[in-house]
Amino acid sequence: MRHEPGxxxxxxxxxxxxxxxxxxxxMLLKFLHWLGITACIALIISCFLPWGYYADINxxxxxxxxYQNQYGKPGKFLLPLASLILIFMLLPKVWAxxxxxxxxxxxxxxxxxxxxxxGSCYNNYCPQRLYGIYIALAAAVxxxxxxxxPKMKMGEEKE
Numbered sequence: 001m002r003h004e005p006g007x008x009x010x011x012x013x014x015x016x017x018x019x020x021x022x023x024x025x026x027m028l029l030k031f032l033h034w035l036g037i038t039a040c041i042a043l044i045i046s047c048f049l050p051w052g053y054y055a056d057i058n059x060x061x062x063x064x065x066x067y068q069n070q071y072g073k074p075g076k077f078l079l080p081l082a083s084l085i086l087i088f089m090l091l092p093k094v095w096a097x098x099x100x101x102x103x104x105x106x107x108x109x110x111x112x113x114x115x116x117x118x119g120s121c122y123n124n125y126c127p128q129r130l131y132g133i134y135i136a137l138a139a140a141v142x143x144x145x146x147x148x149x150p151k152m153k154m155g156e157e158k159e
Contacts, residue, residue, distance in 0.1 A: 029149050033089065036146020040086040043107075043139040047075035049132030052118045056125050061118060062132065074114040078136070081107045085143055089150070097150040104140075104147035111140040 047063030054060075059067045063075030081103060088100035115137050119129045 030151065032146050032149055033151035036089055036143055037086060039139040039142035039146065040082045040089070043082040043111075043136055043143065044079055046132045046135040046139060047078055049135065050130040051114075051133040051136075052130055053128040054125075055128070056123075060130070061127075063114075063136070066118075071114075071117055074110065077110060078107065078114075081110070082139075082143075085147070089146065092152070094152070097147075097152060100150065101144075101147045104144040108140040108144045111136050 050060045050062055052061045054067070057067055061067070061071065063078060064073050066072065085100055085103050085107065088096040088103065115133055118133055119127060121127075
């Protein structure tokens with residue numbers, strides 16, 4: 001008797017493996033929605049936390065403070081964006097989920113820009129990056145992932 005691919009043990013292994021993977025993926029996507037909401041709140045909080053320490057001027061910068069406003073106040077831009085993403089995550093509308101993807105990508109780009117700006121070296125001096133900027137970066141990445149996989153109930157198709 002010849003072995004035919006797709007029959008017997010091979011079929012059982014593939015269906016068993018993919019069934020477990022499918023259940024794990026479903027649980028991850030349900031969890032990702034709540035993780036995205038938590039990331040929005042974490043981004044808002046991280047704007048008030050220290051982002052960098054500049055020893056040459058003995059100052060600690062946050063999302064709302066930089067010495068003589070040299071780096072601007074990225075918290076003023078990130079707070080409304082994070083709030084908008086939070087609202088869009090909670091709305092069960094398709095247009096909100098699509099808009100959320102755009103706003104989350106914009107937020108991640110702005111956080112990356114702020115990360116580079118606040119952590120870049122100048123005049124042969126490199127500032128110390130603090131935990132607030134890392135929290136903001138991680139939160140923005142999680143928010144974009146949650147926007148890629150929104151929690152939506154699919155309606156029945158009409159014939």
